[in-house]
Amino acid sequence: MSRAPFQVLVVPFRRVGDQVEFAVLRRMDMNVWQAVAGGGEVGETPQQAAVREAREELGLDRPVRLYPLQTMASIRAQFFADRVNWPVGTYVVPEYSFAIDLTSVGIKISDEHTDVQWLDYDAAVEALRFDSNRTALGELHERLLADDLPLPIE
Known part of the structure; x- marks a missing residue:
């Protein structure tokens, strides 16, 4: 499928x-630590x-609860090869966070990654490379501290 002009985290x-x-x-490809990230597909x-x-x-073999976060970021479109297929004038794409x-779910990382670490908050913030990842993690x-997760998306 063709890549849509938005990103998810x-x-x-x-x-x-x-x-x-x-x-x-x-x-x-970049040897940096991040959360799960990728582009949307058309449709x-x-x-x-x-x-x-x-x-x-993450190689998930069963459905898991997905929670929408308020954190949003913008990424310059120039970083995406598929930009040539997007509408003229697309200079940034939104990144939606979830x-x-x-808990109690096993994972098996894809070939896009070389390693995974489970870290406490402070260590995760320190490890993450991108500001948008640190902002979503902070939210x-x-x-979680306030016991205020939004309702999961069904």
Whole structure:
């Protein structure tokens, strides 16, 4: 399918006893740590793209709860090869953020990544390369502390 002019970011988390851990993945092509990220495909909603990207990058074999986050970012379109197929005048694309609860869910990372780490909040913030990832992680962390996750997308 053709890539749509939007990006999704999915922050995986799990509860381990009283603690929360966040998954960060090392990208093969850039050797940086990030959350699950990818582009939408033509005809997909951001939510559908987030589910697909999480399945692909984490090898999920069953549905998991997807939570919409308020965090949004913009990424310059010049970083995407598919820009040539987008409407003239597309200079930035939106990045929509989500969280997924992987408590008691096993993962198997895709070939897009070389490693995964489950980290506490402070270590995850330190590891993440991109500001948009740190912002989404910060929002999720605050929501978990306040017991204020939004309703999951069904």
